[in-house]
Amino acid sequence: MSQRFGGRFSPMPAEADPLPPTPRHPHEGxxxxxxxxxxxxxxxxxxxxxxxxxxxxxxxxxxxxxxxxxxxxxxxxxxxxxxxxxxxxxxxxxxxxxxxxxxxxxxxxxxxxxxxxxxxxxxxxxxxxxxxxGLDPWRDKRPEGVDDFQQSRADRMIEEAEAHLQAMAEAIAPLGDRRLSARIAMFDASVRQLFDRVRDNPAGLASARRYLGVYLMGARDATARFADLHARRRDAAVRADFEAFLDDLEKDFIARADRLLEGDRQALDIEMSVLRDRLAREGLTGAATRIDPAERPALESREAQTLDELLRAPFPGQRTPRD
Structure with missing residues (x-):
């Protein structure tokens, strides 16, 4: 993934969100x-x-x-x-x-x-x-309970989407415009947030399929057409329209990723509510299990008794001579 350049004379605005750093292995050098x-x-x-x-x-x-x-x-x-x-x-x-x-x-x-x-x-x-x-990783990292078929489908869809992003970067690269290249890199980073959500929750692939397929394919074609037109004629209006198009599409991808994250939160809330209902039916509610230490009854201390005292003690229901 491309890394953002910065500095005093950087053409990117200072308020732009920074790109996430590329993961590096400590022994890579x-x-x-x-x-x-x-x-x-x-x-x-x-x-x-x-x-x-x-x-x-x-x-x-x-x-x-x-x-x-x-x-x-x-x-x-x-x-x-x-x-x-x-x-x-x-x-x-x-x-x-x-x-x-x-x-x-x-x-x-x-x-x-x-x-x-x-x-x-x-x-x-x-x-x-x-x-x-060291050794190479030999096992897949997958959450428990995820269907292998769904995970493989999500991986294939993400690979195709990554190919579309790579095609967009390759279409802009011949222009030699660092600002456009950085804008495509920022769009790439935003789209990969949706990739991570789909990897974490392959069941959400159905709602993200259009974004990973149709929308990214349209963005790839639009980028190729813009690059061809911009190479022949530097039109500021066309460039502004293309950047506005990327802004709108980027917001849509971020919103879809947030919805998938909200879906995970709703699933967690459902699991917790189901567990609370089961505890309530069994009489183990949270209110019953949480007792204020000040309200707990004090332990009654009993003095040690000898065997003779225990034998002289009256049985339950037995009357003493005083009675």
Whole structure:
């Protein structure tokens, strides 16, 4: 997702809402240092024979590719951890990156007659890679009681909607207008609030289907037409109409997301009211269970009695000599 730029000479108004930060993994910068550490393979390849040059170049390429794959896995993991409901990455990028880096280290250390030692070096590189970067997410994060079919339908619909948003950003990018690009990014962030609501509550997909499909498709087509017209003729009136169109559509998406959130609140209120009714029918109402400490009866202390005193004590209903 694009990040908002700011500063004294920023064309965006100061009162505009900031974009949410892009989730970042704390170890996202580590792979580049490992790639730099493998540069001796690249530099020393040109001072060897043909076989050594090819092996060292291949070793550097595998390590660099593995680190690129690892970085992509860290980005995917950060996005996975930032969402309350998410699907696990389809490709275990960190695992593949570790394997490629281990093979690259083993190939760079390989020499005739020492293949076993080279294999051990590659295995050690793979183990250190897993310790440094961890494992890929292997399970989907889903709430309990959600139908898998509904969740898969919501995920497919959101993927199609994300493609429409990406098409809008690609249509505006050739214009080279930072303000328009930032406006599209803000619209993207607002629409993703609805994505999060649908992920949290897949049952609300029926009410949000038109927004994720028809409305976003119309916004994509309108953006493409505006970009084509704006590239040929810079018309301020057309630009103002397009920005007003984005404002109105953004408000509609935010309102729909709020309605889905209100639906979740109503469901919670219904659950709590049903539980209160059950407690009331069983005589365990909240008013009965909450007693003021000042109104509680004091415990009556009884002195210890011996066995003879207990035997002399009258039974219930028995008259004493005084009577």
């Amino acid at each position: 580590r792979p580049k240092w490992i790639t730099l550490a493998a540069t001796p393979f690249l530099l020393g390849a040109f001072f060897q024979g043909a076989a050594g040059m090819v092996s060292d170049l291949a070793a550097f390429g595998l390590v660099a590719s593995g680190m690129w794959m690892t970085r992509e896995g860290l980005v995917a993991q950060a996005t996975y951890q930032a969402r309350r409901i998410a699907r696990r990455p389809a490709i275990p990028r960190k695992l593949f990156g570790g394997v490629m880096a281990g093979v690259g280290l083993g190939l760079g250390a390989a020499e005739p007659g020492v293949w076993a030692e080279a294999g051990l070096i590659g295995a050690a590189g793979l183990a250190l890679h897993q310790i440094a970067f």
